[in-house]
Amino acid sequence: MFKILKSIKNIFVHIRSSLKIVLMIVIPAIIIVGIISIFYKPTYSVTLNGEFIGYTDDKNKVQKEVNEYMKGIQTENIAFIDIETLPEYSLCFVKRQNIDNSEEILSKIKQLGTTYYNYYAILLKDETKYYVPTKEDAEAIIDKLKEKDSNNIKDVAYTEIYNTEQQTFTAQDEVVEALYEKKPVYVPTYSNYYSYTIASAKVDLGIDLIKPIASGYTITSRFGQRSSGNHGGLDIAAPAGTPIHAAAAGTVVVSGWSNVGYGNHIIISHENGVQTLYGHCSALYVSAGQYVEQGEVIGAVGTTGNSSGNHLHLEIRANGSRLNPQYYLY
Numbered sequence: 591m592f593k594i595l596k597s598i599k600n601i602f603v604h605i606r607s608s609l610k611i612v613l614m615i616v617i618p619a620i621i622i623v624g625i626i627s628i629f630y631k632p633t634y635s636v637t638l639n640g641e642f643i644g645y646t647d648d649k650n651k652v653q654k655e656v657n658e659y660m661k662g663i664q665t666e667n668i669a670f671i672d673i674e675t676l677p678e679y680s681l682c683f684v685k686r687q688n689i690d691n692s693e694e695i696l697s698k699i700k701q702l703g704t705t706y707y708n709y710y711a712i713l714l715k716d717e718t719k720y721y722v723p724t725k726e727d728a729e730a731i732i733d734k735l736k737e738k739d740s741n742n743i744k745d746v747a748y749t750e751i752y753n754t755e756q757q758t759f760t761a762q763d764e765v766v767e768a769l770y771e772k773k774p775v776y777v778p779t780y781s782n783y784y785s786y787t788i789a790s791a792k793v794d795l796g797i798d799l800i801k802p803i804a805s806g807y808t809i810t811s812r813f814g815q816r817s818s819g820n821h822g823g824l825d826i827a828a829p830a831g832t833p834i835h836a837a838a839a840g841t842v843v844v845s846g847w848s849n850v851g852y853g854n855h856i857i858i859s860h861e862n863g864v865q866t867l868y869g870h871c872s873a874l875y876v877s878a879g880q881y882v883e884q885g886e887v888i889g890a891v892g893t894t895g896n897s898s899g900n901h902l903h904l905e906i907r908a909n910g911s912r913l914n915p916q917y918y919l920y
């Protein structure tokens with residue numbers, strides 16, 4: 591019985607000495623770890639394309655920000671971010687004061703990554719003039735130029751751009767103001783109108799003409815050869831003041847006095863390069879640059895200029911030639 595008690599006592603003594611050894615190792619270890627953890631912290635070292643870019647203690651937060659940045663959520667006009675390889679994270683212990691924040695890591699990733707931008711270029715005659723951030727801006731500019739009836743509207747266009755260059759954008763109204771072009775005021779060049787040759791062949795005009803004054807009046811001089819020289823038009827006698835109607839719709843290019851014998855005359859430019867001329871008028875009711883409809887009263891018969899009685903001198907011109915009006919009218 592005593593033997594048993596003695597051996598139990600021996601076991602306790604043995605345990606106590608073992609415990610002493612354990613405490614001698616564990617306590618200093620805890621103290622050492624405690625001291626280390628005051629100055630050092632478990633951290634992730636972040637590398638991108640093999641280059642060290644910083645430390646973070648929250649790699650999930652950094653990765654989330656990188657993902658959002660790559661989706662282009664954070665900045666306007668960024669189409670996408672191309673980073674050749676994703677950042678790599680490895681656990682390490684670093685001195686507490688060395689811990690970078692994730693914003694700095696993100697800015698380094700931005701520098702190393704390639705950013706692709708998406709925006710729109712406004713073109714004039716296929717040449718880039720301005721940049722705007724959205725398609726809506728580009729379309730609004732085109733619409734506004736159309737509304738203002740800009741002369742160059744056919745030359746203005748836009749195109750979508752994807753590239754690594756960010757551009758400075760110009761405000762919509764500024765672009766509209768800069769590109770707007772007034773319609774030119776028509777300045778007739780008189781010399782061109784009187785150099786037309788007299789053609790004998792009938793030419794298809796491609797437009798329909800109506801009689802400028804009613805039928806039934808006497809034709810006093812036909813087109814072509816006559817004793818006094820070539821006659822480039824058709825003369826129809828009519829009382830002074832008889833209304834003259836536009837033979838077709840078009841733009842009045844001349845309405846005024848002629849120095850070459852037509853007196854008060856009107857020239858209208860029609861489609862297909864066809865022109866009609868009305869000479870010796872007593873009154874002119876239209877002016878240069880004005881658009882007239884077919885049949886609109888433009889002037890009145892008279893005997894102004896090189897004329898010996900009230901009549902309409904009518905000419906039809908196309909492709910640089912004066913054509914016989916009786917191929918088409920009367």
Ligand SMILES: [Zn+2]
Nearest residue numbers: 823824825903
């Ligand atoms: Zn004549």
